[in-house]
Amino acid sequence: xxxxGAASLHSRITSRRALIWLAAxxxxxxxxxxxxxxDTPKEYPAFVSESPSPTGxxxxxxxxxxxxxxxxxxxxxxxxxxxxxxxxxxxxxEPSFTPGTxxxxxxxxxxxxxxxxxxLKTNPxxxxxxxxxxxxxxxxxxxxxxxxVSTAEINSAFRLNPSNNxxxxxxxxxxxxxxxxxFENGALITAVAPEWMMNAKILEQDHLELILSFVHAGNTGWxxxxxxxxxxxxxxxxxxxxxxxxxxxxxxFQAVLFAALWLWFQGKRFGPVKVPREETVRFSDERxxxxxxxxxxxxxxRDSLQIQADxxxxxxxERWGIPYYKNWVDIQEQLDQKAEAGPDMKNDIDGLTNVxxxxxxxxxxxxxxxxxxxxxxxxxxxx
Amino acid sequence: MKSLKSLWDRLLFRDxxxxxxxxxxxxxxxxxxxxxVMAAFSNVSWIWLFVMNGLLLLISLxxxxxxxxxxxxxxxxxxxxxxxxxxxxxxQIEVTNASNKxxxxxxxxxIPQSFRTPFPFEGTIKAxxxxxxxxxxxxxxxxxxxxxxxxxxxxxxxxxxxxxxxxVIKQHVRVIPxxxxxxxxxxxxxxxxxxxxxxxxxxxxxxxEFARIRSYAVGDDxxxxxxxxxxxxxxxxxxxxxxxxxxxxxxxxxxxxxxxxELKTGNRLEKALEAALTTAAAALRNxxxxxxxxxxxxxxRFVPPEKGMGxxxxxxxxxxxxxxEASEANYSAAFNYLSAxxxxxxxxxxxxxxxxxxxxxTVLHHLRRMRQRHLFMLIGIEDKTLxxxxxxxxxxxKIAMVKSVAQQQIGFKKQKKTYWEKQGLSMVExxxxxxxxxxxxxxxxxMNEGML
Numbered sequence: 001x002x003x004x005g006a007a008s009l010h011s012r013i014t015s016r017r018a019l020i021w022l023a024a025x026x027x028x029x030x031x032x033x034x035x036x037x038x039d040t041p042k043e044y045p046a047f048v049s050e051s052p053s054p055t056g057x058x059x060x061x062x063x064x065x066x067x068x069x070x071x072x073x074x075x076x077x078x079x080x081x082x083x084x085x086x087x088x089x090x091x092x093x094e095p096s097f098t099p100g101t102x103x104x105x106x107x108x109x110x111x112x113x114x115x116x117x118x119x120l121k122t123n124p125x126x127x128x129x130x131x132x133x134x135x136x137x138x139x140x141x142x143x144x145x146x147x148x149v150s151t152a153e154i155n156s157a158f159r160l161n162p163s164n165n166x167x168x169x170x171x172x173x174x175x176x177x178x179x180x181x182x183f184e185n186g187a188l189i190t191a192v193a194p195e196w197m198m199n200a201k202i203l204e205q206d207h208l209e210l211i212l213s214f215v216h217a218g219n220t221g222w223x224x225x226x227x228x229x230x231x232x233x234x235x236x237x238x239x240x241x242x243x244x245x246x247x248x249x250x251x252x253f254q255a256v257l258f259a260a261l262w263l264w265f266q267g268k269r270f271g272p273v274k275v276p277r278e279e280t281v282r283f284s285d286e287r288x289x290x291x292x293x294x295x296x297x298x299x300x301x302r303d304s305l306q307i308q309a310d311x312x313x314x315x316x317x318e319r320w321g322i323p324y325y326k327n328w329v330d331i332q333e334q335l336d337q338k339a340e341a342g343p344d345m346k347n348d349i350d351g352l353t354n355v356x357x358x359x360x361x362x363x364x365x366x367x368x369x370x371x372x373x374x375x376x377x378x379x380x381x382x383x
Numbered sequence: 384m385k386s387l388k389s390l391w392d393r394l395l396f397r398d399x400x401x402x403x404x405x406x407x408x409x410x411x412x413x414x415x416x417x418x419x420v421m422a423a424f425s426n427v428s429w430i431w432l433f434v435m436n437g438l439l440l441l442i443s444l445x446x447x448x449x450x451x452x453x454x455x456x457x458x459x460x461x462x463x464x465x466x467x468x469x470x471x472x473x474x475q476i477e478v479t480n481a482s483n484k485x486x487x488x489x490x491x492x493x494i495p496q497s498f499r500t501p502f503p504f505e506g507t508i509k510a511x512x513x514x515x516x517x518x519x520x521x522x523x524x525x526x527x528x529x530x531x532x533x534x535x536x537x538x539x540x541x542x543x544x545x546x547x548x549x550x551v552i553k554q555h556v557r558v559i560p561x562x563x564x565x566x567x568x569x570x571x572x573x574x575x576x577x578x579x580x581x582x583x584x585x586x587x588x589x590x591x592e593f594a595r596i597r598s599y600a601v602g603d604d605x606x607x608x609x610x611x612x613x614x615x616x617x618x619x620x621x622x623x624x625x626x627x628x629x630x631x632x633x634x635x636x637x638x639x640x641x642x643x644x645e646l647k648t649g650n651r652l653e654k655a656l657e658a659a660l661t662t663a664a665a666a667l668r669n670x671x672x673x674x675x676x677x678x679x680x681x682x683x684r685f686v687p688p689e690k691g692m693g694x695x696x697x698x699x700x701x702x703x704x705x706x707x708e709a710s711e712a713n714y715s716a717a718f719n720y721l722s723a724x725x726x727x728x729x730x731x732x733x734x735x736x737x738x739x740x741x742x743x744x745t746v747l748h749h750l751r752r753m754r755q756r757h758l759f760m761l762i763g764i765e766d767k768t769l770x771x772x773x774x775x776x777x778x779x780x781k782i783a784m785v786k787s788v789a790q791q792q793i794g795f796k797k798q799k800k801t802y803w804e805k806q807g808l809s810m811v812e813x814x815x816x817x818x819x820x821x822x823x824x825x826x827x828x829x830m831n832e833g834m835l
Contacts, residue, residue, distance in 0.1 A: 247423035250432060254415035257436060261403045261411060267395045268402040270547065271491035271502065271534050282707075284644035284651075285768040285785075287738070288792060292784040304787040311773070311790035314797070363780055370777040370786070377774075 047094040047194060049073055049227040054200035057093055057227075060211065064225055074226040075233075078106035086114025086185065087223045089215065093120045094194040095231035098127060111186035118214055120194035122156045128183075130190050132158040135174035142172050142206075144213070150206035156192040169217060170210065180217060189214050301366035302358070308373045309352060315380045328353045345379065348372050398534065398549035399453070407443055407543040414439055443543045450539035450546065451482035456508075458533050458550040460492070465557045466522045468653065475517045476533065480508040486537045490516065493532040493549075495556075497524040503536070522558040525653075525703055530554045559703040560656040561649075564819045565664045572665065576824055594625040626830045628670035631688055631729035633721065633757075634659045638679040638705050639712025641736040644766075646815045651764050652707050654815060655734035658762070658822040660699065662732060665823050667692050669830065674725070675701070678717040679708035685724065712739060718749040722756075730758045730835050732822065737763035737812055738792065741799040750808055758835055761810040762822050769793065 044051035049061040050073075065071040074081070074090065078099070081090070090110065099107065108128060111117055117128075125132040135157050141149045145168070159175025162168055169178040170191070178191035191214060196207035215225075295304055309328075316322040322334050328349055335345060355361065355369055393400060403411075418435065421427055459477040466472055476490060491503040499521040506516040532549045539545070568575045596612055599619035612620040636659055642652040663673045672688035675698050686694075686701050712735065721731070731753070733740075740746065740761060750759060773790045777783035800810055813821035829835060 245423075246426075247419055250422035250427075251415070251419045253432065254418060254436075258408070258411055258415055261408060264394055265403045265405075265408060268400065268547065269396050269398075270489075270536060272493040272496075272532065274496060277496060280643075281645055282640070282643040282650070283768060284641065284736075284766050285772060285789075288769065288772060288785055288788045291788045292781070295788065296781060296784045304784055307787040307791045307794075308783075311787075311794055314794055367777070367780060367783065370783040374777055374786075 045096075045232060047198070048232055049093075049229060052199065054198065056199050057197045057202075059199045059202055060197050061227055064215075068222065068225060070223065071225045071227070073229045075229045077230065078103050078110060081106060081110040081115075085223065087221075088115045088226065089118060089222045089224070090115065090226045090228055091118045091120070091215075092228040092231055093197055095119075095121060095127075095228070096233075097231065099231065104128065108183060111183040111188060114185035116187045116189065119188065119190045120192075120197060121190070122192060122194060123158045124160070124190050124192065125158070127190070128188055131161040131163075132192070133161045133175060135159045142170055142177060142210075144170055150210060152193065152196060152205050152207055152210055153201065154193050155195055158192055160190060160192060169214070178214065187217075189217055299363075301361040301363065302356075305361060305366060305369055305373070306356060308370060309356060312373055312377055312380065315377060319380050319382070328356075345376060348376055398532065398547070400547050401447060402536075402545050402547060404538060404542045404545050406541065410443070410543065411439070446539045446541045447544040447546070449484075450544070451480065451484050451486050451537070453546060453548045455482035456480055456486075456488075456535065456537070456548070458535065458552060460530070460533060460552045460554060462520075462530065462554060462556060464555070465559050466520070467563070468525055468558055468561050469521060469523055469649065470561060470563070471519050471521050473517045474520050475515050477513055477515050478506070478508045479513040480510060483510045484540060485509045488516075488535055488537040490518075490536075491534040492518070492530070493534060494520065494530050495522075495528040498522050503534075522556075525558045525560060525706075527704060528556045528558065530556055557700075557703065559699055560653065560660060562657075562660065562699075564657055565661040568661050568819075568823065569664055569668065572668070576820060576827070592624060592627050594623045596620050597623055626669070626833065629672065629690070630830065630835050631672045631674070631725070631727045632662070632666040632826065633674045633676065633688070633725060633729045633731045634663060635717060635721070635731060635733040635735070636675070636677040636702065636705070637712045637733065637735035637739075638677055638683060638708050639736070639739065640707070640709060641712075641739045643707035644736075644768075646764070646767075650707065651736065652705070654764060654818050656702060656705075658819045659702070659732075659734055660695070661819045662822045662826050663698055664692075664695055665826060667695055671830075672727075673698065674729070676717060676721060676724075677702055677705045678712065678720075680710045680713045681716055682720045685720070687724070688727075688729075712736075714740065714743055714746045715749055718746075718753060722753060725757065728756055728758075728835065730826070730829055731760065732826065733759070733761045734822075735761060735763060737761065737800075737810060738766065738769075738796060741796060741803075747803075747806075751806070754807060758829065759808050760825060760829070761808070762818070762825070763810070763812045764818055765812045765814050767815070 042053075044053045044056055046055035047057055049057050052058045061071060090107075104127075107117065119127055119130075121127065123132055124130045142152050142154075143149050154172070154177065159171075159177065160166075160168075160179050162176050162179045163181070165181060167180040168176045169180055169189070171177055177193060178189065180187055180189045182188075193210075195201055196211050202208055202211070215222075313322075313324055313328075313331075316331070317324040320334075320338055322331055332346065332349065335349070352369065352373070355365065361369075394402075414435075418427075418432065422432075457479045459479075461475040461477070463472055474492065474494075476492070478488060480486060485507060487505065487507040489503045489505050492500070494500060500518055502518070504516065504518045506514060508514050531551065531553055533552055534547070534549050536545045536547045564575075596609055597620065599608060599613075599621045603621045607621045607624075609620045609622050636652075636655055638652060642650065642655065644651050646654060659675065663675065666673045667690060670690060672690045673686075673694060674688040675684070675686040676682060677684040683705055684701050686698050689697070714735075740763070753759060769789050769792060772785055772788075773793055775782060775786055777786055803810060811821055811825060
């Protein structure tokens with residue numbers, strides 16, 4: 001008993017020591033990997049106002065913040081934008097999805113109450129009724145309303161298709177690049193060049209001037225400038241809810257719950273754990289089956305007939321007392337005396353004698369003689 | 384992830400746990416349809432939907448909470464220690480319900496997989512009562528088994544949920560050979576043999592030992608008249624003799640490959656075991672010594688010779704766990720072992736497959752030597768498949784081949800049998816259902832004729 005206690009104590013100590021070693025080694029590995037592994041920059045999605053990466057727009061955000069001090073990020077649904085006063089600017093840089101009808105109406109209500117939205121999107125088709133046309137050859141200088149020429153990079157393969165009420169702010173040879181349209185008290189400024197605002201490119205060419213011209217296009221002193229991050233949320237694409245009617249979604253939800261209950265109901269084990277087990281069945285004819293297969297493969301038709309004839313002879317001895325050792329030819333006489341022996345029997349036995357003397361027997365002969373011997377056997381056995 | 388898996392494990396695979404009842408499923412289905420219809424015609428929010436679902440589950444769980452606790456139910460199992468193979472037994476489960484609510488239970492017993500039973504079976508236990516439920520069981524495979532758990536499910540008050548629990552009731556069960564024939568023999572040997580149509584022959588007059596003196600009856604051998612007693616009592620008295628007691632009978636059971644061949648019921652080994660046990664019972668009842676040896680490639684079990692009915696139990700226990708081996712029987716090993724173990728002249732009854740035995744060349748040598756000391760007899764089961772194969776219609780060349788091979792085997796067997804019988808070794812082939820009577824009646828004949 002004492003021994004056992006000591007042993008368990010010992011094992012406990014060793015296990016604890018092993019645990020400490022394990023922890024030490026683990027820490028060492030973490031340390032080494034921290035030192036060795038290169039600093040991988042954090043990944044940001046493009047055109048996000050928090051992103052300091054070359055694709056982000058944090059530079060402009062910070063600039064605006066320093067300039068006006070009234071810059072915010074807008075992360076909520078546009079529902080909440082209404083009734084927040086006027087003289088505000090909402091900057092949407094390359095929204096990752098087109099908002100649904102209800103949201104679109106909310107944004108329009110926001111503009112109608114005296115606010116402005118600056119939309120920078122490579123292809124703003126479908127946003128607030130904007131239409132675009134494909135650009136044939138995108139090159140050349142950019143001119144504004146006052147025919148001032150500036151240089152800028154444009155990657156978009158689309159140009160705006162302005163309606164009659166729209167005011168073209170910028171254009172090149174391919175078409176309108178930026179337009180301004182009014183929504184009651186507010187306005188929408190649309191441009192197809194979101195890349196101008198990118199951290200990497202904002203200071204190149206005339207990008208900053210052009211962007212600032214948009215910002216100041218309607219008003220110089222904005223009360224608040226919002227950067228829309230709501231439309232950058234990746235999972236807010238018009239979801240299933242927009243695709244299917246509400247009642248089908250409810251039905252699906254209930255079906256999932258029901259399926260879970262059903263699985264639980266059906267799947268709960270009731271009874272002992274069953275182990276697959278083997279059962280073997282042996283039949284007593286396996287030996288004769290194997291031998292027969294061998295005979296058949298080697299086409300021992302003659303031997304097989306011989307066996308059947310011998311068996312018949314054995315039956316003749318048992319039933320009719322005709323000696324087994326006698327030849328088929330010698331049997332004839334005794335058969336004549338038997339009343340049971342039919343007239344065919346004699347012919348059959350004659351034929352059998354001939355067949356058995358052959359060297360080779362083909363399958364057809366074999367089958368026909370097997371049948372005849374069987375008939376004789378039945379006769380002898382009195383079936 | 385791990386906790387989710389363990390939760391899943393607990394929900395589905397543990398012995399204990401809860402599960403939704405059929406009524407809950409039906410209720411939920413109706414509820415779901417109702418909610419869907421509502422959603423189609425009016426504007427219900429997702430939050431409301433979650434709350435309603437949660438509420439339904441909570442209310443249903445109330446039903447679960449009100450149902451009898453697991454510890455309120457206790458179970459007891461009554462199963463015979465020894466089950467005879469292939470015979471139907473009733474197993475009783477006593478359920479005690481200590482709670483003040485009646486509950487309907489479903490039971491699945493954790494009996495060995497080979498047993499045949501109709502599970503699960505159901506019953507209702509009234510509040511604060513003990514009821515006995517029973518189920519039928521048939522055990523088709525011999526051996527020692529352990530029964531461990533009893534699995535129980537019982538419904539909650541409204542049947543919305545079911546609770547599952549497993550009561551641990553450890554019990555050992557032995558499955559022994561079918562002893563119906565042995566019991567019938569022991570009840571009335573004469574009737575058993577007569578019923579089976581075997582006449583017990585009259586013993587030879589000079590054989591046997593003196594048993595008693597009785598009045599002369601017409602037909603008695605005049606040589607048996609006891610003249611001294613006749614003179615004394617003034618009435619003709621004659622001596623009566625009976626077969627000698629205290630002879631040795633050794634039963635050999637082949638557990639080789641061919642003994643596994645299927646018969647109408649069970650396999651050859653099962654039939655051989657039944658016959659061996661009945662013969663052993665007959666011999667022990669006669670006051671003879673009985674030894675039993677089971678062998679395949681090697682000796683598997685050996686029960687040394689002993690007399691008295693108590694010995695039958697020992698034989699039964701020892702040989703009830705033997706099984707058919709995959710290998711061919713090794714007769715030489717068995718005979719070698721036997722010639723060393725047997726000191727006295729004995730009747731050796733071998734239960735085996737005649738065909739296999741005849742193919743064994745070395746056996747003859749052993750038997751010639753054994754014959755000088757012992758009396759040998761082989762008892763086999765007639766091979767019905769072989770006989771049927773020899774008589775089938777040769778419709779295809781394959782069937783004709785099988786037929787001719789079967790005929791060859793029959794011829795070979797007949798030849799060999801005559802040869803061996805000339806050597807003084809008797810061989811009997813009995814039909815499957817008559818094996819037991821054949822073995823017993825041959826034993827009785829040998830004893831009566833005083834051949835040992």
